[in-house]
Amino acid sequence: MILNTDSMKPIYVQIAEWLEGEILSETIKEEERIYSQYQLAEMFTINPATAAKGLNILADEGIVYKKRGLGMFVSPNAKQSILTKRRSQVLGQMIKELVMEAKRLDVGESELNRMIQQVRKENEEEQL
């Protein structure tokens, strides 16, 4: 992954999200050890304090937990809680913005629904 330094998202949030992606794709499985702050610092050429802050976000949300003297491990229900969180936060925010933009462009409810259905259909056709 390449960090986007111009993004509105701080680097440590990008680190946390990247780790979540690794857990979702099961590159790192539940109950397995996750990268240490020093490994992350080396991987992304960032200060270890930045990497630690990324890990702490996940620890605060219970996605990883600390085993004394052994490092950070992925929690048993990590995958599910990431999915739940992303659905409510990320998807929720996207929909909020979608609705706002539609309002600004004077796109009505049925028109918006039709556009969503259209994209869905295109995606399904691509997969066939």
Place this chain on the structure above:
Amino acid sequence: MSVIQCENLTKSYSKIKAIDHLSFEIEENKITGLIGRNGSGKTTLLKMIAGYLKPTSGELKVFSERPFNSLDVSANSIFLDDTLTFPDSLSLSDILTEVAPFYAHWNSSLANGLFDYYSFNPKQPHSNLSKGSKSTFNSILGIASHSPLTIFDEPTTGMDSAVRKDFYRALLKDYLEYPRTIILSSHLLSELEEILEDILLINQGTKLLHLPALELKELAVGLRGNAQDVLSFAEGKEIIYREEFVKGSLYVVIRRKLIQPQFEQIRQTGIEVLSVSTDDLCVYLTAKTKGGINDVFNKG
């Protein structure tokens, strides 16, 4: 533990104060970026820390000692800048050999590894190197010395962008293995901010900010849109920077925490909320006027 303690430090050159009542502390094993415009006092400050210059007044302690004329500070620190010179009788490889005994933690295999990686000619004298190559060579000395206090003054002057990236990566990798106190000065923050833990921003010899690099990135936001709408939100708040793109459209930079609760409302008005690059922010914070260079052209 603080490696550098500095209180009301002042350095005057005749009547001009290069450093003016500066106070701060730098903790052990942190990488700090010293940022400031040309002539803001960065080099003067670093040279006092390294013991090259004597403070005019105030207190400066490095490893709990006054650095000027201190053997202890000299033995435990290294200062590198682009005015570093070596006698022409020494070739580059001689320099690496001769420098080693001065630094207790010198890592010669790392020095040689970097030397070969950058394809230096061992027989060449230091004075024949180009500006960029000199900086590259000096960076090898700085990294391989493993000095408990390592100071780089504008280390990337003249380096091409590939070498810059290599330098920052090499420095960080080595730091992870051998943590030590490192200060890097630069006027360009964006290229090194990821490896920094703290940032010290100075202007005209005084401290503007000293904070974790992560916080600087989130210190301010930019609002862009209809001038009246923007002003209605910015009203009564300190405006760090303002710029009028076209008539009726305004861009302002203000502190994030003053406005964060209103983000949603601001976006709904159609105003863009933008992140401010740390480089731009430092320029705005150290500017003498709120409109920058445009002010010169907008008179009358």
